Amino acid sequence: MPTVRVFFALWPDATVASALSRIARRAAPPDARLMRAQTLHLTLAFIGDVPAERLPAIEAVGDQAVWPRCLLRLDQLGHWPHNQILWAGSLAPPDALAELANALSDGLRAIGMTLAPRPFVPHITLARRCRHAAAVDMPPVDWSVEGGVLAVSQRAPTGARYLMRRRWPAP
Numbered sequence: 001m002p003t004v005r006v007f008f009a010l011w012p013d014a015t016v017a018s019a020l021s022r023i024a025r026r027a028a029p030p031d032a033r034l035m036r037a038q039t040l041h042l043t044l045a046f047i048g049d050v051p052a053e054r055l056p057a058i059e060a061v062g063d064q065a066v067w068p069r070c071l072l073r074l075d076q077l078g079h080w081p082h083n084q085i086l087w088a089g090s091l092a093p094p095d096a097l098a099e100l101a102n103a104l105s106d107g108l109r110a111i112g113m114t115l116a117p118r119p120f121v122p123h124i125t126l127a128r129r130c131r132h133a134a135a136v137d138m139p140p141v142d143w144s145v146e147g148g149v150l151a152v153s154q155r156a157p158t159g160a161r162y163l164m165r166r167r168w169p170a171p
């Protein structure tokens with residue numbers, strides 16, 4: 001049975017993505033692996049590898065969610081030593097984001113998907129294999145969130161490639 005690796009996410013527009021890329025280049029050490037601008041995203045619910053026949057039910061979970069319009073101010077740079085990730089986040093994320101992530105996770109569990117019981121920590125991975133991060137200021141980047149996507153992850157040694165399977169615009 002063919003499987004696909006999928007996740008719900010918010011995908012920034014090119015302006016937000018290039019602003020984040022610039023910040024990543026300043027903050028990551030030269031040997032880190034920077035995410036390409038067009039691959040930057042915020043994961044809402046990670047589903048993982050599923051049989052392709054589950055996709056219609058997963059898409060129906062996206063159809064039932066209320067995709068909010070909100071302003072996400074990215075104004076925090078963080079570094080997790082345990083997985084060597086440099087990330088951008090928000091000191092005050094809008095409640096709508098966690099509500100959306102929870103609604104998607106609840107919907108996925110209701111169709112029988114098993115999700116990791118991790119709390120939702122909204123972040124955008126900027127670089128991997130980052131052993132330390134430079135102490136640079138994070139100039140705030142304002143992202144007008146207007147919907148989201150179901151993305152397919154095709155992993156390769158050079159880094160994951162993501163395909164947009166569905167898009168949900170905010171009403």
Ligand code: ATP
Pocket residue numbers: 005007042043046116118125153155156159160
């Ligand atoms: P690679 O694994 O090849 O380095 P990647 O992590 O971007 O690339 P995926 O593993 O397919 O690709 O993950 C897709 C998205 O889901 C990424 O944003 C990743 O951080 C996130 N993710 C992956 N696994 C989990 C998990 N168990 N819980 C929450 N989010 C996850």
Ligand code: MG
Pocket residue numbers: none
């Ligand atoms: Mg991964």
